[in-house]
Amino acid sequence: MDPRRRRFERLCEPLRADLYRxxxxxxxxxxxxxxxxxxxxxxxxxxxxxxxxxxSAKPWLLTIARREHAxxxxxxxxxxxxVDALSTAEDPALGRSDDHESGDVRAAIFALPDExxxxxxxxxxxxxxxxxxxxxxxxxNGAVLTRLCRARQRLRTVVLGRAEEET
Amino acid sequence: MKCSEARFALxxxxxxxxxxxxxxxxxxxxxxxxxxxxxxxxxxxRAAMSVPAxxxxxxxxxxxxxxxxxxxxxxxxxxxxASVAGVALLVGxxxxxxxxxSLASAVVEHMAHEPYAWNRTQPMSVDSVAxxxxxxxxxxxxxxxxxxxxxxxxxxGRHVPHLVVQTPDGPxxxxxLPDEEIGGREAFAxxxxxxxxxxxQRGSIAVLARDASDVDAVAGQALAxxxxxx
Numbered sequence: 001m002d003p004r005r006r007r008f009e010r011l012c013e014p015l016r017a018d019l020y021r022x023x024x025x026x027x028x029x030x031x032x033x034x035x036x037x038x039x040x041x042x043x044x045x046x047x048x049x050x051x052x053x054x055x056s057a058k059p060w061l062l063t064i065a066r067r068e069h070a071x072x073x074x075x076x077x078x079x080x081x082x083v084d085a086l087s088t089a090e091d092p093a094l095g096r097s098d099d100h101e102s103g104d105v106r107a108a109i110f111a112l113p114d115e116x117x118x119x120x121x122x123x124x125x126x127x128x129x130x131x132x133x134x135x136x137x138x139x140x141n142g143a144v145l146t147r148l149c150r151a152r153q154r155l156r157t158v159v160l161g162r163a164e165e166e167t
Numbered sequence: 168m169k170c171s172e173a174r175f176a177l178x179x180x181x182x183x184x185x186x187x188x189x190x191x192x193x194x195x196x197x198x199x200x201x202x203x204x205x206x207x208x209x210x211x212x213r214a215a216m217s218v219p220a221x222x223x224x225x226x227x228x229x230x231x232x233x234x235x236x237x238x239x240x241x242x243x244x245x246x247x248x249a250s251v252a253g254v255a256l257l258v259g260x261x262x263x264x265x266x267x268x269s270l271a272s273a274v275v276e277h278m279a280h281e282p283y284a285w286n287r288t289q290p291m292s293v294d295s296v297a298x299x300x301x302x303x304x305x306x307x308x309x310x311x312x313x314x315x316x317x318x319x320x321x322x323x324g325r326h327v328p329h330l331v332v333q334t335p336d337g338p339x340x341x342x343x344l345p346d347e348e349i350g351g352r353e354a355f356a357x358x359x360x361x362x363x364x365x366x367x368q369r370g371s372i373a374v375l376a377r378d379a380s381d382v383d384a385v386a387g388q389a390l391a392x393x394x395x396x397x
């Protein structure tokens with residue numbers, strides 16, 4: 001195997017599942033997420049030389065995925081989805097239809113506005129610090145903290161049934 | 168610190184509680200309950216967000232560099248790679264003695280539910296690790312350097328501490344299992360992880376790595392660092 005290929009596999013292979021999950025929560029659609037991941041990997045393969053620091057492979061891939069999702073969204077003019085229909089339609093396909101609790105939580109996450117959902121996924125699932133999220137989204141750290149706070153406040157109300165709070 | 172400030176910090180990043188917030192929580196029961204809510208909420212968010220990822224294969228190689236190949240061609244190559252990976256996985260599963268490693272298998276399976284745990288690299292303060300350990304009757308004698316993730320996880324019917332420490336060779340996971348007695352040290356390799364189960368003062372400790380990290384050394388550090396509270 002040629003060194004370029006070996007490097008690509010070493011960097012991308014461990015990140016494929018994370019990449020898919022990130023794309024899934026951006027798109028809220030499995031098939032769109034798969035398209036985003038395929039396009040992301042192809043673009044990453046073509047521009048591998050642009051990645052000068054192997055330790056930055058993950059943010060590099062997630063940034064490409066974010067752009068690919070936006071590009072796909074623009075190209076296909078993806079329709080706005082009904083989150084209620086979406087959660088019930090997605091769950092059986094996720095293989096967790098017996099897990100009602102996760103299904104309910106997923107529906108609550110689906111229903112979050114994009115600007116709240118994306119930083120939350122980056123933090124909870126991708127392990128990003130708030131500084132890293134701010135850099136990724138081009139926001140101030142304060143704006144990220146506010147979005148994360150509001151996202152969790154909404155979810156606390158919906159998922160745990162607590163009274164809503166204002167921050 | 169005001170309650171509203173503490174709650175803002177907790178809702179924005181419940182896994183990274185600084186000493187000011189931790190101090191407030193000790194004195195304020197409603198905010199401590201709020202912190203527990205946020206911790207519980209994050210557990211459920213992580214579980215819900217960790218959707219199964221399908222086998223999406225890497226691009227086939229240099230032939231795709233100049234221009235994108237027809238999608239069917241890519242999918243065919245991907246399917247072939249998936250078949251090879253499946254056979255390799257099956258051989259691996261058959262090779263490993265399943266009964267002997269049931270605890271190891273459970274630990275490895277748990278890793279799949281918390282992939283984000285490996286991603287945290289920023290060191291955590293002792294103050295933010297202590298509540299996680301305390302929930303399972305565990306504490307650190309003199310601290311342990313390099314802890315980047317600490318969470319109380321539901322594992323085989325109990326809450327157990329799940330830690331990740333950063334080593335020069337990469338992150339290593341430690342699960343403290345006070346209720347899991349084992350007969351002796353067990354090394355295992357499963358699901359892409361190398362690991363070690365070691366008997367501890369109470370139960371056992373599991374140590375796992377995805378790479379060449381020295382799990383033996385980390386197990387030794389963990390055994391020396393962890394104390395059990397009556």
